[in-house]
Amino acid sequence: MNLDFKAILKTIEDADVITLYRHTHPDCDALSSQNGLCSWIKTNFPEKRVYRLGAETTDQTVYPPSDTVDEDTIRTSIAIVLDTGNKERIDDQRYAFAKQVIKIDHHPNLDPYGTQNYVCEEAAATCEILTSFFASCENQIMNHEIATYLYKGLLTDTLCFRTSNTTQHTLEMAAKLASYNLAIPELNRELFDVSCKTFHFSNWIRSNTQLFGEHLAYVIIPEAIQHEYNISASSARNRIDEIGHVKEFSIWALFTEKTVDGHKLYDGSLRSKTAIINTIANQYHGGGHKNASGVKDLTENDLQNLLKDLYKVSN
Ligand SMILES: [Mn+2]
Structure with missing residues (x-):
């Protein structure tokens, strides 16, 4: 060092x-x-x-x-x-x-x-x-x-x-x-041991994971689901590893929904195997490490644009 x-x-x-x-x-x-x-x-x-x-x-x-x-x-x-x-x-x-x-x-x-x-x-x-x-x-x-x-x-x-x-x-x-x-x-x-409730929440995450192209996996957790599993948004984002370490996925992202002044906004955790994603996160009120970043306060439109930007580096 x-x-x-x-x-x-x-x-x-x-x-x-x-x-x-x-x-x-x-x-x-x-x-x-x-x-x-x-x-x-x-x-x-x-x-x-x-x-x-x-x-x-x-x-x-x-x-x-x-x-x-x-x-x-x-x-x-x-x-x-x-x-x-x-x-x-x-x-x-x-x-x-x-x-x-x-x-x-x-x-x-x-x-x-x-x-x-x-x-x-x-x-x-x-x-x-x-x-x-x-x-x-x-x-x-x-x-x-x-x-x-x-x-x-x-x-x-x-x-x-x-x-x-x-x-x-x-x-x-x-x-x-x-x-x-x-x-x-x-x-x-x-x-690292989780509660039975978190274990079931992990099942929800895995079952609701979507693909953007072949190598970008993402999941959006609505507020109702955060309430149903009684999990805070930040704890929910900490479960991002549930969709990582899959051979086919080079980038994976987990977003939590929130309501601010009557509008839906999204915070997210982003991970990659090798693609550099913090430069992308920087453009979406976020930042972090090359392979592990966060974003916050995204509109629905921002979220779709972010997914497109991540997709471009996901191959
Ligand atoms: Mn640290």
Whole structure:
């Protein structure tokens, strides 16, 4: 990993107050990198005041609730923003009041909003970058709790080391974390076992998947179905893997319907095996990684145009 972590260690050592941020609609990589870094700082620098900000949570697994922080405290702090490509996505825009902003991320660095930016697009997860950072620190302690957080982020962002950005380095970092006596089978179950209701919802997704041409698969989940299965739109989009990993599909997309001011709009998750789709997602209020992106607030017309654009790169 081509990052020099000396300056960030120095900045943390020099700070009295540190505020930690993650992206909106947080996934396990966002929450794990935030909680893992918090735990690492508290373990190694117990005199420092560290706060984790962010209003939203995930229902995939349990993380401690966020901290409550006033604006004056943020003004005295250095901000570290994790797993967040652009400033609009930072959950708690008061990060901008901080004395310094450090960005640690693995999304394309289109918005280098940090006063220090530690961005490695080749990393499969922000937790992979943090593992590298912690391993580079000779005098600091790692422990089971920190390793468990980071492993969760690594495992979920790579879908159990199956995504195209899983590399030798990813697996080396996972092995380092595993050396802290991780409960690997239990973590797998905690993160990936689904409820019976979700199992049936997965059947609905598979039964209602449509093809656009031969290699583009997509499914649109109406609001009524989200209600019927009692699943939030973001959790529904997280089931996108149900239609992935099919030999014939090179791109797959899952959209959730919502009603805004009486109009139907759609948010979507997009995945591909090799086609570059984030440049397309960028044109539809979205973005992300080369092979894993999201879009939002699409009209019916936008959705049809997006499918046409995806179809063009699906062969
Ligand atoms: Mn991530």
